[in-house]
Amino acid sequence: MTLEFSDDFCARLREALRRTSYDADGVLAALGGAAHAALGRNEPEPAYRASTDAGELGTLIRLFLLGGSEPEAAVRAALAPLPLEDALASGLVRGDGERIRAGLDVRPHGDEEGSWWVVSDLDSDQLGHEVPPDHVLGVGHASLSLIRATIRRPVGSLLDLGTGNGVQALHAARHAQHVTATDVSSRALALADLTFRLNGLDVELLRGEWFAPVARRRFDQIVCNPPFVVGPPRVDYTYRDSGLAGDDASALVVRQLPALLNPGGVGQLLASWLHVEGEDWADRVARWLPAGTDAWFVQRDVADPGLYVGTWLRDAGIDPRSPEGRAKAGAWLDWFADEKVRGIGFGFVTLRRAEVEHPTVVCEDLRQAYDDPLGPEAGAWLDRVAWLREHADDLLDTRFRVPPTVLLERIDTPGEEGWQTTIRRLHRTDGPGWQHEVDELAAALLAGCRGALPLSDLLELLTIAHGGTAEELAGAALPMIRELVRHGMIEPV
Incomplete structure (x- = not known):
């Protein structure tokens, strides 16, 4: 289905969501703290029970957050003034006999300053089967961790490379005067566009691979949640697979990103790197860097290859015990064995176009649990590195x-x-x-x-x-x- 959403559609849907208080605060108030926390743990029953007394807001909660089917009349009332026929034609919802189910995931997402709506595809649990190759991921743990790791200082221009559902760009709009978002997936751009228009944001959207859509342009800040899953060179799902072998996707972004920064500009991304027998991971990632780039590689976890493969199979809705799951796992683990991979590192990378002869490059483990967001620390780390360079002799x-x-x-x-x-x-x-x-x-x-x-x-x-x-x-x-x-x-x- 071609995803097309008119300005009138977006305005009517936004009015319905506001009228019913289907936002971060409204959902929390309707469910209560305990049921809301249970929902975050993928335990929906307390939220189902709490939503029954929430009227039209409860209908939207069960429809979009809990994956339930609702009576046609209840959905029609909850979505007003958006006609149910328009919602069905657009794919926002879908018929299920005499009832209605969600066709897209429309989810409140908030920060300290307010609330947005993020639109993405339904996950494998909501669909009841494996997700399609052009699946657009919702706001998951990786997205949230990058949000918390991003420096939030005022900038003129910001690029969200590989925007997906657009959640990084939403947060970027808080501190950037102009936001550009790119993606290789036309479906991702359509859903990101709906996300931005629902929230009244003007974001420049461009389609293309990697940095091609913004070649020869420069930005003050770049954020990127790339398809960083490592393994054989294939593309099963565009949200996670790059088509490049091993950790070449992360290497490509680290190598090319600094060239698109203004002097002193900062780039931040999630990345994965291989732990190969006989090689130090820090040496491996340091070789990716172009000259004149300050870099801070923070390793948050190292996964065993078997655990890694099983996790990503389940993420796509594939049972590792099924014939398909075993075949995919076998090919994946064979590749790891051939490449002498002993583990897969995952973490954050902060880059600055320093344009100095001797930039600072630090690779370190940060596997302990902590509560504070990493973004302020990353900004302070860059400040301290600059101070040390300026005062090296005194x-x-x-x-x-x-x-x-x-x-x-x-x-x-x-x-x-x-x-x-x-x-x-x-x-x-x-x-x-x-x-x-x-x-x-x-x-x-x-x-x-x-x-x-x-x-x-x-x-x-x-x-x-x-x-x-x-x-x-x-x-x-x-x-x-x-x-x-x-x-x-x-x-x-």
């Missing part, structure tokens, strides 16, 4: 302080002379919760970082108490200081 003249959010944890074990400290660990209690183990001398140095004395004076005082020379202590301390600055565990005054 760190010893700088006065530092340890922020109040950083604590020193000691682990003592019993010894012959009583308790002995065996581990000293700095722990940052906000952001990603960075931790660094330090020795006694480093702990003493950091204890003096109160913003009163420059680093050189503190090192001189340590030589009096612990021996050695200031030059020797500086040689050992400066690499640690740079790393702690990058992680926000000490800061210049």
Whole structure:
């Protein structure tokens, strides 16, 4: 079915959604906190029960959020002033005997400032079978994690590469004056267009592969949730498969993205990379980078190949136990074995077009759980990297302080002379919760970082108490200081 939605259709649907309070706050109020939380865990029954007393809003909740079938008269009333006939003709809903089911997923999605509606295809659970190849994914965990990892600072222009249902562009419109969204899928662009028009947003939409639609253009910021699933070079589903082998899709975006940034511009993406026998993953991803690019690769997880394959088969609605599932899994795992793949890394990449001879490239694990969004930390990381580059030659003249959010944890074990400290660990209690183990001398140095004395004076005082020379202590301390600055565990005054 060709997806076409007129301005009148969008205006009438928007009026119906507003009239019934089918938005993030309205749904939460109708369901209550417990049922709403259960729905987030894919436990629909409490939401079904809570929605029965919610009138027309309850009809829309059961129709679009719970995948139920509703009486024709109830749906007609809930969608007014949009005629039910128009909703059926457009594919927004579909007939199911004498009842009506959703044809598309229309879902409230909100942030601290307000609420939107996001339109996507029904997933395999709602359809009851495998999704088609041009399936347009809803707002999943990957989308939400990129939303939380994106820097939200005012910019003039922003590109959402591979927009899908358009949710990244919705958030981008909060802080970008002009948003451009691209996708290779005509179906994705049609649903993204409906998403944008429902929410009254003017977003430039372009169709084409990768960066081709915006060749020779430049942006202040680029966000990208690419088809990063790794494996054999094939395209079963456009939302996840690139047609490139292994992690070449992530490599392509990292290689080409900086060229489309204005000087100082920032790009952020989700990415996957292979852990290959005999190769360090950090070396692998660092080779993708073009010259003059600051880069922060944050690895959030490493998946076993068997678990990885099973997860993505289920995501598409394929039972790994079925003949089709076993055949697909076998071919996928054979490819991993041939390529000596031992694991699949997944995480966030932050890039900045720095145009310097010696950019900063850091690859690190961040597999611990944390609550704070990564976006503010990514912006602060870029700021701290720029500060370190600007003050590379005068760190010893700088006065530092340890922020109040950083604590020193000691682990003592019993010894012959009583308790002995065996581990000293700095722990940052906000952001990603960075931790660094330090020795006694480093702990003493950091204890003096109160913003009163420059680093050189503190090192001189340590030589009096612990021996050695200031030059020797500086040689050992400066690499640690740079790393702690990058992680926000000490800061210049």
